Amino acid sequence: MIGRTPLPEEIGTQPGTLLLRTAGACDLDTAHLLEVFGAQRQRFAAVLRGFGPDDWAAPTRCAGWSAHNVIRHLCDATAFAIAAGPGDRTLDMAAGFDPRTSPDRWLAASAGESPGTTLSRFVATTDQALAELRARLAQNPRFDVHLPYGPMDWTVLVLHLFWDSWLHERDVLLPRGTEHPTSGDATGYATAYGLFITAAVASMLSDPVRQTLALSGDGGGIFDLDDRGTVTLTVTHITTAGPPAAQVADALAGRPPAAAVLGDLPASTRTALSHLADFLNTPVEQRPA
DSSP states (O other): OBSOOOOGGGOOSOOOEEEEESSSOOBOOHHHHHHHHHHHHHHHHHHHTTOOHHHHHSBOSSTTOBHHHHHHHHHHHHHHHHHOOTTOOTTOGGGTOOTTTHHHHHHGGGTTOOHHHHHHHHHHHHHHHHHHHHHHHHHOOOOEEEETTEEEEHHHHHHHHHHHHHHHHHHHHGGGTOOOOOOHHHHHHHHHHHHHHHHHHHHHTTOOOOEEEEEBSTTOEEEEEEOSSSOEEEEEOOOOOSSBHHHHHHHHTTOSOHHHHHTTSOHHHHHHTTHHHHHHTSOGGGSOO
16 A cells, blocks of 8 residues: 555544445445536636636646646636536547547637637536536436446446546646645645546556555545456545645656656556556657557
């Protein structure tokens, strides 16, 4: 286990568990996730309202994308999540989705949009998503949508949207030397999903992961990955030592410094958990057919 098992007196006051599976029911408090998502977007919008022209044009951790590009992308992703119905294949790699090229194609629809218009659209699509997803949750429908690693209950798409939003917020703010105004719940959700999607991709490549990680800081805890029969992630939120959860979430998504953050893992696990980051960082023309 990376990190160490916490002593009883070290257990914090952030109780609860999260269970994600690539097949079978997940244990995800979607109502709480929507609260966390709304707070994350509200904080980010408040920061963006203080941006000037140079801030919107500034580079980010996403190669070739300015802050304006990133926010336009988040508007696109939010709109897709609102519209996703049973069997939606927007994010299905088997149907042509590519996380390195598809978002660039989507940006064509908002080419020439002013930062002010983008910010208004960001706030409006967020409000619409929260209202419609909460209404859907109250109706309790059961249907799957296709995510990059396969069909999942629509509630997991909400987690995917949140992970994308949290990560891109860091992509904009950290290069500016600005603190990321997040919460422990937000970091915990983002780290959990980052581990889950990374393990799912590794399993698709016949390189499954069975590893327990102890991660520190806000959102930290015990993250147990198991590939027996299906990819399963169980998260127990406690206070423990280990690499900071936020840095692990960054590393799994291909943001530096991955080697330093994941360096204590066994070589085989580090390789398996690096497949997604390697893919995201490989230029499209170099990818195997």
